Amino acid sequence: MKQVDIDKTSWTTCPDCHGLGKKSQRLRKKARLHYQYQLEQFKNSNGEGKAPLPPKKQFKTCSSCSGSGLIPSEHFPSPDKATYPHVAIIGAGIGGVALAVTCLHRGIPFTLYERDQNFNSRSQGYGLTLQQASKVIKGFGLVSLGEGVTSTRHIVHTTEGEVIGEWGMRKWVHSDTESSSKRTNIHIARQSLRLALLEQLGGNGAVQWNHQLLDFNVEDDKRIKLNFQVDGKIKSEKADLVIGADGIRSSVRQLLLGEDVAPLRYLGCIVILGICPLKNLNHIESPLLDSATVFQTANGNERIYMMPYSEDAIMWQLSFPISKNEAKALSNKGTTALKKEACKRTQWHAPIPQILEATDAKQISGYPVYDRELLTLEQLDNAGPITLLGDAAHPMSPFKGQGANQALLDALALARGISKGCRPSSSWRDIGLRKSVLTSFESEMLKRSAKKVKDSAAAAEFLHTETILFKGDEPRGGCLKRLNE
Template identity: 70%
Template sequence: MDEFEKSKNQGTAPIPPKGNPYSCPDCSGSGLLAAVSPPAANKEFPHIAIIGGGIGGIALAIACLHRGIPFTLYERDKDFNSRSQGYGLTLQQASKAVQGLGIFSLKEGVISTRHLVHTPEGKVIAEWGTRKWLQSDIKTSSKRTNVHIARQSLRLALLEELGGNHQIKWGHQLVDFKEGETEGVELNFHVNGKIKKAKADLVVGADGIRSSVRRLLIGEDTAPLRYLGCIVILGICPLSVLQDLNSPLLDSATVFQTANGNERIYIMPYASDSVMWQLSFPMSEKEAKTLSAKGPQALKEEACRRIEWHDPIPQILSSTEEIYISGYPVYDRELLQPKLLEKSGPVTLIGDAAHPMSPFKGQGANQALLDALSLARSIFKGCRPLSDWRKTGIRKSALVEFESEMLERSAVKVRDSAEAAQFLHTEIVLHESDAPRRWFGGKEH
């Protein structure tokens, strides 16, 4: 292929070989071998301080655990249940990454096989998914499908793979960090009203869109939060309160969205017995902040006032308890430039801390999972025993390669998600075509 491209595509293009249709009998394609217990941490590897116990942070800890890379995972929450119930995620290409973390079955995951787009009157203007293309209503196959799962359910599955709650240092809020006088990084945490010190060879910020690590590393004025011109209202509704509807859209395997060129609602399985809905529409940043601050009751009233559309949408909105409703203005940041990290030494970022994006392609969790595996692999390869990484420096040994891959991969998702924030709230989305829209695949708050 390289020779063909160098010849400016003269002659016949080579045909790429087909992938092996059989999984490795030893690892089933995950790259991991089963063991009674994880390998012991090898002190020849750098010790990693992971800041943030969300999806990306726990995933990185798992990937380090499997490779014998020593780590300490810090989370400012007091315990696992400190966060709200959370919202739904859609695992797309990251389904393979989950297997690469040793998780082959997500028991709480729901597979969708049908996707529909409606007008407010209920006319179907687009349909895709395996049930259409394969004329099959099989719900059990995960091949070429999306897996929908509650954020906390995925987080719990990751935590169980990691070994449980004791693997996280809860209640540790990062105050600051600095490179040590000799080597490594010195960190200060606020713990139970006191300052607690720690040391590490590498600090990884996995602490979300308002990352403390990012703020301390490059400042808030560099690539500040960027408002994308719309607000999102989210809710979770149990199917038990909708039983009288008997709607085919509520079969726990259908994702549907409805739009009018301004407002747009997206409804997907949240679990086998509930759905999650996301309503979005343009609004000034000031108005969005004000509405969000008013709380669940005002958000529900706004949603019901705006969306008097086809069944079962009004019933879903009116039946959702206020405790399961929230809303927030949508932000991202300009793409992080590699030069901003070149002088960061033994500190890097993953997930929303590195590349926050709008929720309209459902890529936040997917990219965080891919980041975690990519970073662990780079550390394992570049800082293995006898690599002399302490003399070379961890940035040159592992971070340069990782950051280059991460930023290039995620840049497309950030741009597409920002574009979708605009296009999904225009009449373009009403174009009749059986092709996927850049739909809201779910994203944690």
């Protein structure tokens, strides 16, 4: 695989903001006096009514690191084993590698375990759209994403090719300014982003490959003993904190909570994915193949979504309602059957049939779509020094493009929480990591991701109904909200 072109500089946390990317400001005099006045009124009323809430602190972007929380370092970071807990990260997908990177920058000792044999064990994978995460990508030390592609136009069609919705910079802004590019989405292959993050760690050697987690238990000294299967043998390791970043069918989650707590929930549809090189489409002239346009076409049942995968490839995602048993059966038939089904269902306007026909079956995959009911803080109260992030904590349908974004935000938030909650002046060894770090992290994570899980589940339904055919120059989710008002 081609290496992602990123800056080779090592990074460390910004001393001015302690790696948070922002600094608190003093309360304005007006806000402070107003609160004091309300508090005095409350006291004079003999406690009647509700006590006024103290004004929230205001934050500003740290000028020293431009909000990334990082500054360049001449030396590769070394772990501070005396200060911080040793973190065992289970799963070297996007979320797990991102957490490892943010721990590295902060001197938090970690070991990253992955059940795959090596980096290339996984298929080429799908493309990601970085939305909120694109604003904080520098917080992972990624100065640039060499294989990232920016889209500036999004179009919705009927199956006959009629445009029923269009938005994006090329519609609303008629200039190629730097400010406009900041408001666009970045599309990148999943493996390319994963590789860019791994390079921050120094390469594939930073991962303990071929480690299948079997079980773990908290011992008397509060440390966690983990047992792995490695080449048919049992290998034991110890850590102070275990993070399950091992996906929707997380082993850590299963061992921690069991399958009865928020089991997999089928969302009533299947997704078939394909990646087509543009060179396979040289004979087709279409403005939709300019590597800067995202488009989708639907008929109220089937829906196909196409986006740039890289500068020289396009990714497509076909979805349609189907029973769970039928979805499993179709997925199990393999790539050739998936391609045949996709082509049969999309004899629509050009260049859709041509793209699907030109896609090699080896670059096609398909799976039933699941999520889980969101966890609660109460369900994690007794988890001790163990937590989850990304799809292990809050899996969601792919239709809002939020899975990887939320995993990246989770990773950054957790590393910052460890750095803040386990400073030398803290007593994390005495009061425990749950109280010092995890409860606060989980509260923020679950609150932030709740709407994404809900909206993604709703999208799995309305994108396959006539709602998507609503005429309007806005994302289909916006149309749904207006129709329900």
